[in-house]
Amino acid sequence: MVAASGTAQAMGRADPRLLLIIQRGGTDGLTFLPPVGDPDLVSVRPDLESAGTLPLDGFFALPSTMPTAAELWQRGELAGFHAISTPYRDRSHFDAQNVLESGLSRPEGAANGWLNRALALRPDSASRGLSVGTGTPLVMRGPAAVGSWAPSQLPVADPTLVDRLMPLWGSDPLLATMLAQGRDLQAMTGGMTGKRGGIAAVMAGLMDNVGQLMARPGGPRIVAMDSGGWDMHANLRFYMNLLTGDLDQGIANLRSQLGSVWSDTVVLIVSEFGRTVDPNGTGGADHGIGGAAMVLGGAVRGGRVFADWPGLRAADRIDNRDLRPTQDLRHVFADILGNHLGYSRAEISETILPGYVFPATRTELFRS
Amino acid sequence: MRSSKATIATVRFGMGARPGEVDAARSDPRGWLASHLEDPAPPGDNQDNLGPSHVLVQQLLDVLRPYSIPKIIELIRGPYREQYLREAIARTGIAITSPTSFHERWVRFWSDHFTVTGKKPVIGGLAGSFEREAIRPHVTGRFVDLLHAVVRHPVMLLYLDNARSFGPNSPAARLSDGGLNENLGREVLELHTLGVDGGYDQNDVRSLALMLTGWSLGRKGRDPVGGEFKFHQSAHEGGAHTLLGKTYPEGGVEQAEDALRDLARHPATARNVARELARHFVSDTPDEAATGRLARVFLETDGDLKQLALALLDMDAAWQPLTKLKTPDDLVVSCLRAVGTNGADGGVLTAINELGQPPWMAPSPKGWPDTASAWITPDRAMRRVDFAAAVAARAAPTIADPSLWAVSTMGDLYRAETLTAISRAESPTQAISLALAAPEFQRR
Incomplete structure (x- = not known):
């Protein structure tokens, strides 16, 4: 495959699906995608060796809690990215998440997110966007109307009550829009009550539900969901086992629910930044700049970890502490937008990721 | 549509009208709200018998040393889950029944400003006691006292990992594999005081974290009361540390106390607090006039939180039509x-x-x-x-x-x-x- 052309419509699939998972808190890339081939890893993170890993390309590995992801790697359906970050170079969760989700190069308090701007460019399909959870993450906020869904055990109100409320809510533009969309949304998410999982099965349950929704013919096509708990300042090993195991089960459930449309699907897993190379004094690691990301799904041409590895020694790091990012997460966003979802280069660099400059070569991340 | 001040008083400043409240507020809405701060109804039956935090914290310390994951999980799923439910029902019950609900909203506002959260599982059972002890008694006092109460509270020290943060050159670090954890130092600067654009850098974060080393907990057997705040000199990083250009000489626990006192009075802190207040009580996008006025009151009254609340009531912007969405x-x-x-x-x-x-x-x-x-x-x-x-x-x-x-x-x-x-x-x-x-x- 060659670099995406500059014409109005780039390549893409007929009915592509994207699930974006934002790991809130700053995922520790050295555990999520351990660079076991780096001879310095043992000295900075001695516990990683004893924990066991699933080898990938000889240099990188997966946590032993992620057998499903390892199987996808074998099938060529998973790609990793390491020493990667947004353009943000400081260590505030909240500013970093703002940059990650706004798609801008600086935290500017943007009111809308890059996935929403992408949806807004295709007004006919804008209603196919869905955010999962009780709020809408910034990445999905903006001009395009997007759906939302969260598990609920509340008894559903009598539809005639909604009929009577509609004209009243008309006086409040924000609420009126939401209620009208909420009623229409029943067609997309109706009948899906879902269930909250326990602490170790949050993503497993939600991704099962998301798979059911995305598999429906009229279901959502671009979905964003949060995963919490990645800010591991203490007991990192324990919590990473818990959360990566839950995520892996979620991936398995998602694939199983998607069935034949798995081949049209891309899952992008990102976090706002990484964590310090050295552990801190409490069995965790503090906020650090460079981290790791994953892309998986039937549409992915995987089996590779993309990294220009900077090394782990103090002199290789930023401020002697953080993994030095050598690639921009927006390249991954742009690749998915252009070559999976079919947006043109102009749409990407002018509207979706304003100011973004395409690199000279691209990663060839997708199957044709 | 513009509602009367009495209606706005119950909805925007209070927790919503109970039958009869709009009538009670009608003749003097501002005075009705001010009386909530002057004479808040005691949380009373709702909070009796919930127990002091040190008892709850000691239960955690018992399973952390020796460290036992099965016992930690047992604690979280058993006694802590029970405690969380009792605390949460009590808190919600107070909000539903309180006749002085501006005070309740004010407690909630500060509790959120100094968030501790059960998203970190061991904190779920402890968060209620933190709010009862560190937040509620201080919300009509001075910001500096609230800040001190919060940062030294055992639950905050556990939540943001300071309890086990050792100065890298401290005697305790030399005897164990412990070291610095900068989580609390960072969030005090970014969230509790100056705000993310408050003009500090990574060196300031580290300095405050170093000054806070040793701010930890007492342990049953060794200390008079387990699970309460204790300053451990042996874990403290000695020497002078520089924060925002000012050098704080070695002074044990007082070093970080002095730093917190200066942070509490910093103009960036005033702006950060004012911005949050205006966003909560005025609008999602408050204008600079509202924020600026609240920041001035904060500085002029040396962070007197009651005066700050009353200043809010004196702002026309806070009596405009109800536009905030209820959470x-x-x-x-x-x-x-x-x-x-x-x-x-x-x-x-x-x-x-x-x-x-x-x-x-x-x-x-x-x-x-x-x-x-x-x-x-x-x-x-x-x-x-x-x-x-x-x-x-x-x-x-x-x-x-x-x-x-x-x-x-x-x-x-x-x-x-x-x-x-x-x-x-x-x-x-x-x-x-x-x-x-x-x-x-x-x-x-």
């Missing part, structure tokens, strides 16, 4: 106040959970979002209606005349169109549902 917690509490509910139970907690804002479960140390865009989605709009209908079904037998109830309880909140719809409802339950799900009732 799920606001909505649940105000619905139950409106129908005169006498307390909370597990069912109420389940509803708050379903709507997405269970007590002390904010996603991060930044606390809950405070703007409409974070709280309304198409799906959430439908769930608000579901919840209103569920409350109405339970309350209908106690409300003889829904139209009369709507006007007498909520004052002039509703437009004529809404009152007509309430009066033409097909059943009392539907009438009450319409009142609680009406757009006017979603705003504060």
Whole structure:
């Protein structure tokens, strides 16, 4: 495959699906995608060796809690990215998440997110966007109307009550829009009550539900969901086992629910930044700049970890502490937008990721 | 539509009107609210017998040393889960029944500013005691005292990992594999005081974290009371440390206390607090005048929080039409106040959970979002209606005349169109549902 052309419509699939998972808190890339081939890893993170890993390309590995992801790697359906970050170079969760989700190069308090701007460019399909959870993450906020869904055990109100409320809510533009969309949304998410999982099965349950929704013919096509708990300042090993195991089960459930449309699907897993190379004094690691990301799904041409590895020694790091990012997460966003979802280069660099400059070569991340 | 000041007082500053409150506020809405701060109703029965934090914290220390993951999980799923439910029901019950609900909102505001959250599982059972001990007694005092109470509280020290943060060159670090944890130092600067754009850098974060080393907990057997704050000199990073250009000489526990005192009085802190206050009480996008005025009051009164609250009441901007969207917690509490509910139970907690804002479960140390865009989605709009209908079904037998109830309880909140719809409802339950799900009732 060659670099995406500059014409109005780039390549893409007929009915592509994207699930974006934002790991809130700053995922520790050295555990999520351990660079076991780096001879310095043992000295900075001695516990990683004893924990066991699933080898990938000889240099990188997966946590032993992620057998499903390892199987996808074998099938060529998973790609990793390491020493990667947004353009943000400081260590505030909240500013970093703002940059990650706004798609801008600086935290500017943007009111809308890059996935929403992408949806807004295709007004006919804008209603196919869905955010999962009780709020809408910034990445999905903006001009395009997007759906939302969260598990609920509340008894559903009598539809005639909604009929009577509609004209009243008309006086409040924000609420009126939401209620009208909420009623229409029943067609997309109706009948899906879902269930909250326990602490170790949050993503497993939600991704099962998301798979059911995305598999429906009229279901959502671009979905964003949060995963919490990645800010591991203490007991990192324990919590990473818990959360990566839950995520892996979620991936398995998602694939199983998607069935034949798995081949049209891309899952992008990102976090706002990484964590310090050295552990801190409490069995965790503090906020650090460079981290790791994953892309998986039937549409992915995987089996590779993309990294220009900077090394782990103090002199290789930023401020002697953080993994030095050598690639921009927006390249991954742009690749998915252009070559999976079919947006043109102009749409990407002018509207979706304003100011973004395409690199000279691209990663060839997708199957044709 | 512009509601009367009495209605605005109950909805924006209070937790929503209980029957009779709009009448009580009518002659002097500002004075009615000020009296809540002067003479808050004691939390009373709701909070009796919940126990001091040190007892709860010691239970955790017992399973951390020696470290036992099965026992930690047992504690979280057993006694801590029980404690969380009791605390959360008590807190929600106070909000639903309090006759001085501006004070309750003020407690909630500061509790959120200094968030501790059960998203870190061991904190779930402890968060209530933190709010009772570190927040509630200090919300009408000085910001500096509130800040001190918060940062030295055992639950904050556990939540942001300072309890085990050792100075890299301290005797304790040399004897163990412990070291520095900068989590608390960072969040004090970024969230509690200066704000993310408050002019500090990574060196300042590290300096404050170093000064805070040794701020930890006493242990049963070694100290008079286990689970209470204790400064451990042996874990403290000795020497002078520089924060925002000022050097703090070695001084044990007083070194970080001095630094916190300076942070509490910093103009960036005043701006950061003022911005949050204006966003909570004025609008999602408050203008610079509102923020600037609150920041000036903060600095001029040396962070006197009661004066700050009264200054809010004196601002025209705070009496404009109700445009803030109620968060799920606001909505649940105000619905139950409106129908005169006498307390909370597990069912109420389940509803708050379903709507997405269970007590002390904010996603991060930044606390809950405070703007409409974070709280309304198409799906959430439908769930608000579901919840209103569920409350109405339970309350209908106690409300003889829904139209009369709507006007007498909520004052002039509703437009004529809404009152007509309430009066033409097909059943009392539907009438009450319409009142609680009406757009006017979603705003504060």
